[in-house]
């Protein structure tokens with residue numbers, strides 16, 4: 001039953017990664033997977049990952065949807081996007097500097 005013990009440990013690492021991701025507003029499922037498959041390094045990566053609320057955003061010129069600045073394809077209308085000249089402030093800045 002050694003394999004099962006390892007699986008339980010991996011599950012708890014995954015859970016830890018998911019909880020950290022949730023606290024930061026990052027995708028929970030993805031971080032569960034990373035921390036589950038790469039137990040120690042994945043959890044460390046989750047801790048040091050950039051919180052989604054800190055990421056600058058942009059406005060789609062075609063449909064006006066607000067997107068993460070790193071997106072090159074609009075999820076609203078499917079238009080290819082150039083790197084914007086003007087970027088919106090991050091969600092965290094918009095909330096008034098509620099830094100945690």
Ligand SMILES: [Zn+2]
Pocket residue numbers: 060061062063064065074075076077078079
């Ligand atoms: Zn669009």
